[in-house]
Amino acid sequence: MGSKTLHLTAAIAAVVLALAGGASAEVRFGVADDGGKYADDGGASFFSILNAAGLQANRITVLWDPTDGTDGRTIREAGFLDRALPVAALRGVDVVLSVYPAKAKVFAVDTQKRIDLFAEFLQIVARRYPTVKTFIVGNEPNQPRFWQPQFLPDGRGGHRAVAGALYERLLAAGYDALKAVDPKLVVVGLGLSPRGNDNPRAPNNVSRSPVRFIADLAAEYRRSGRTKPIMDALGFHPYPQSNADPHSRGYSWPNAGLRDLDRIKQAIWDGFHGTAQPVFAEPGDGAGPALRLMLDEYGRQAVVIASVRSAYSGRENVKPVDEGTQARLYVEAVREVACEPAVSDFFLFHLVDEADLDRFQSGLLRADGTRRPSFDSVRAAIGEGCRRAPHVWRHAETVVAARVSFDGFRVRATAREEARVTAAVFPARTERGAILAALTRRAARATGHVVLRAHRRVTLGLRTGELGPGTYVTATLLRATLNLDRATLVVSRPFWVG
Known part of the structure; x- marks a missing residue:
């Protein structure tokens, strides 16, 4: 140098x-x-x-x-x-x-x-x-x-x-x-x-x-x-x-x-x-x-x-x-x-x-x-005084530290704040916007979601008996309890039901 x-x-x-x-x-x-x-x-x-x-x-x-x-x-x-x-x-x-x-x-x-x-x-x-x-x-x-x-x-x-x-x-x-x-x-x-x-x-x-x-x-x-x-x-x-x-x-x-x-x-x-x-x-x-x-x-x-x-x-x-x-x-x-x-x-x-x-x-x-x-x-x-770079904060627009994993027709979710969780199975060709809209409508119902406590894990088992042969995805929507506009949508990889 x-x-x-x-x-x-x-x-x-x-x-x-x-x-x-x-x-x-x-x-x-x-x-x-x-x-x-x-x-x-x-x-x-x-x-x-x-x-x-x-x-x-x-x-x-x-x-x-x-x-x-x-x-x-x-x-x-x-x-x-x-x-x-x-x-x-x-x-x-x-x-x-x-x-x-x-x-x-x-x-x-x-x-x-x-x-x-x-x-x-x-x-x-x-x-x-x-x-x-x-x-x-x-x-x-x-x-x-x-x-x-x-x-x-x-x-x-x-x-x-x-x-x-x-x-x-x-x-x-x-x-x-x-x-x-x-x-x-x-x-x-x-x-x-x-x-x-x-x-x-x-x-x-x-x-x-x-x-x-x-x-x-x-x-x-x-x-x-x-x-x-x-x-x-x-x-x-x-x-x-x-x-x-x-x-x-x-x-x-x-x-x-x-x-x-x-x-x-x-x-x-x-x-x-x-x-x-x-x-x-x-x-x-x-x-x-x-x-x-x-x-x-x-x-x-x-x-x-x-x-x-x-x-x-x-x-x-x-x-x-x-x-x-x-x-x-x-x-x-x-x-x-x-x-x-x-x-x-x-x-x-x-x-x-x-x-x-x-x-x-x-x-x-x-x-x-x-x-x-x-x-x-x-x-x-x-x-x-301050001897390092000042701290920078930006507001979150999604659920804080949301994590979702898929195991067959089971969904596991965690987050660092309380959230409402909704999940469902969709045909793989369904567009992401349509999935979000459908899950949001379902989440609005009293029985359409489960509550995820902060730092805990929730497991959802999805019903699949009516699915015909085809390719599907499992989608999970998490919405912050104290600000439902802050949401995280996670969609699984496509899978085959035969």
Whole structure:
């Protein structure tokens, strides 16, 4: 290779690296921690430590209670917020306010009145704190700890999911209320938990998976006929399934974690494409608005070392990782989101450990204020930016990872998402378009398909007794349950029936 070629290659590599590094420029790193809000010094020390860790933002909780005697028009912790927010501004820390009800069943009664009151409360908060430019509306509405009910009886012996549809009404009202105060305010929706069991009869934690919750939300949005967006960014809490899981381990559909962000993007596309609600950007998109992804909670709980054990009380509720592992897992997470163009924010939960071992010990600092190894590791990883090609996502138009095999007149199908499967035998001369049309008509009947669970296998045995001698094909149509327009058609090789 000649010297000119070497120089050109080096120049191209430098440009690619620079472009990759630029991918992290828009990611705002911070913490979800109310420690600064409650600090006696107004958060001065807390925000200074935040700065030292290379972090730029602090998500702070604001609870709402319509039973407080003022119809929820009182900011119950205004004194703390009045003191802390100016200090944060002086330290150059962006404050994000997460506003949600103090009680899970608050919208189960007087629903429309309380939605209106909550929207009014958002305006009260936004006007009182004009330096705050980002508001999260609600918190983990797919979890019963924050939103009930998740399901209601459907009158036919079953249940129907209701939380997503009701939350859509709340988010729409909140979006309009905040934009009326300032059109430039960033409205973040959902703040979804990464997991849900989708089981209304579960003995505990009756919850909705994030993918299905988004589908419920989108269905209500379309039903409402709304012609405006409901959010500028989607909040998501991509905790691992288990605290000690390696970074590479994700969730199975319809749940999702940090390694499954494309699944969340696809759910948004399935539910909202073609509406006034922007979806996530893809290569080749124009300059129009695109939805962003705010990862506003992520944490890995670490062991409490013996020298600081006196700063804690209670008993652990999870198996923690050692401090070195926590640092490594945080670095891997930071590096991943730095190269994810859809991500606007990534917040660790917390900056400082909670002293109660039944709570979260995921901080960069221990409860006594001493630094964990993750403090310096996270700061260095943030400083690196993106050192590889940014992640590229494109929406799927077929069933994700659909696989079909044929064994005589048996059909076996698998996929990485839930799908409806229909199969039949056709004369080999039948055109593909005619096969698709026939299977689509059959699939529309209640008994015309079987449900394929994600990551499972379904086997269909086809009736062939009426087939006369001739050449045939077996055709299988898979349609994504949450977007029936996404379909995969697989046709076997021709075979002879004699």
